[in-house]
Amino acid sequence: MTAFLQNCFAGLSLGSTYALVALGFVVIYKSTGVINFAQGGLLALGAYLGYTFSNNLAVAFGVAVLLCCVSAALVGATFERIVLRRMVGQPPFAVIMITIGLLFVLEPLVTAIWGFEHKQVNNPWNIRTVEAGGLVFGVRDLWTIGLTAAVVLAFFLFFRYSSLGLAMRVTAFDPEAALAQGISARRVYATSWAIAAALAALAGILMAAGPGGLTPSIGFIALAAFPAMILGGMDSPAGAVLGGLVIGLAEALARGYQDELFSWAGDNVSVIVPYLLMILILLIRPYGLLGTKEVRRV
């Protein structure tokens, strides 16, 4: 039982990271209809900005986390303002290609500024642990779960009760009706990009604060978070969080019970579990667990 709970805790921590990244995907998709392939690049940029604040500028780690999220948000909003605004009304495919272009720009930009070396972010968590009920909890993992929960809560409150959140929901639901009501689509799009970039940066700095440290490949996790978004439903923020947690738990449990249950299927079943789950869910619910079913008039 202890091993099971320990694996569940690992899955929740991993799933929280996936949830943050997947939420970023969904925020942009929901408001603009575009899948942002640069999410991994924004995650890496945010993590390296956090490194600069924490190590080079010797800012307290908590402040560094805040500053890297704000900085990434500014980068996201600026990119939307300078590049994507010119693409309003263009086919989503063209905008998607631009996000792929942004990813290819961000990767060398990060290495040009910070180099390829393995870096360690100054942080108070590292490999510290606490014990409770016979279980060992990594402090970083606890913070990852806690911060994700707090961010998700704040996110839902923002969407439900703030005027900007309401504007984003209306724009996502019907852009033309939103415009008719005087809602600025530009402001909504810029806010979406800022939120997505901040979420990516938070995921990045939380990962970099772990024992693996920081390398340019940190953004690859966005690929693993992709099934979480699909599984939860591409236009559902709640689905992104649920998808992230489901994928994280499934991956950790498959890994934990690999030898007992899956040895017949090879050595790396946990790696394919997210994709198997994604295929399975899509077969049953093509719009994801909490996605909106598209209605077409014939």
Next chain:
Amino acid sequence: MNGRRFRFGAALAATVLLAAACGGAGDEAGSGGGEAGAPASSAGFDGTTIRLGVLSPLSGPIAVIGQPLTEGNKVWFDHLNSQGGVAGKYKVELVQEDTQYQPDVTVQQYNKVKNDVVAFTQILGTAPTLAVLPLLKSDKMVAAPASLDAFWVREQNLLPVGAPYQIQAINAMDHYLGEGGGSPRSRICTMIQDDVYGEAGQQGIDFAAERMGFTVASTQKFKVGTENYSGQIGALAGAGCEMVFLTATPTDAGKIWGTAAQARFAPQWYAQSPSYVGALAQSAVAPYMRQYVTIASEGTEWGDDSVPGMRDMIERVEKYAPQQQPDYYFAFGYNQARAMTALLEKAVERGDLSREGILQASQELGTVSFDGLTGDYTYGPADKRNPPRSTTLFRVDPGKPFGLATLKYNFSSDAAQAFEFTKANP
């Protein structure tokens, strides 16, 4: 009429010059004693300068390895050129191309420069090397792979350096069972990367298990870039592992040891050389590594002036690349360049710096010494080659340059001596 006479005269003069050039090399080669004449010009050699190719990831995530490796190549050749060059008279010039660690890009870059170089003093990585190997064979080109895979040993077109990964694993097991407190009854486990590099380590452990009489209690595989290792660490702890042999790269190794430290899982870890990078000795995992981790590699600790090869290398680093930080890969590149120099010296001795001449020289190249930086390598016909069987074990010491202190220097086990090398596709 005058024009025709001029063309005839020019052709005659060219024929005489060509005959004189060929005769010079051939005559002196025939004079015996290995003292051939000056090598004729050929692709990559203009009679005074030898051009060597470097195919390395100079951008992208693996540039962190490619850059110091290439710097190691450069420092050696800068030093060599200051002494006059190969055989004291032919300067060396490097032609670098960025492979981004992509096999297809490596092939493109190879084709781009192959007619401008006599050989390649570096091709970094197993997959890129495998990608160009058929071309090397058809072009009769020699290349030095920056990789410790065992199957390079039996490839005539390759000029490897260092003891292959299998040897590191075998010698590590010998140490654990002899001086590390282990016995064949100990719970010995492995944690390996799910690729050809990981398989090389596992192959060494399996060979050692057969020779030394132990069994592997648990093997955990992982994909590069895995974010959470709790499952694997839990499985190793559940299997009661007292010793774990790790084959990984530094980012994953840091996460693995960090997860192990968090889980209070404290076996004796032995890790293959690429698992380590100096930054780990400055990380939060360092106290754990200091206590439980041993790194299997070669040579000696950075700055150890009791080893002649290291003393010389440090002097040359200070002279030609003072900004260079202590780095395992730098030393590897430096050794590669030394091996290539020995081969070129042999080719000059034979009076032939053409591709075919260099390939032939590689058949006749004997034992090359690296003055303690890595084990001496006996080259010659590929089926007779004998790579070094030695390993140096290091413990993690953040106070040392590169964070490693010698635990046991340059030793070789009977099992390592007995290991047979085969080709990639026999």
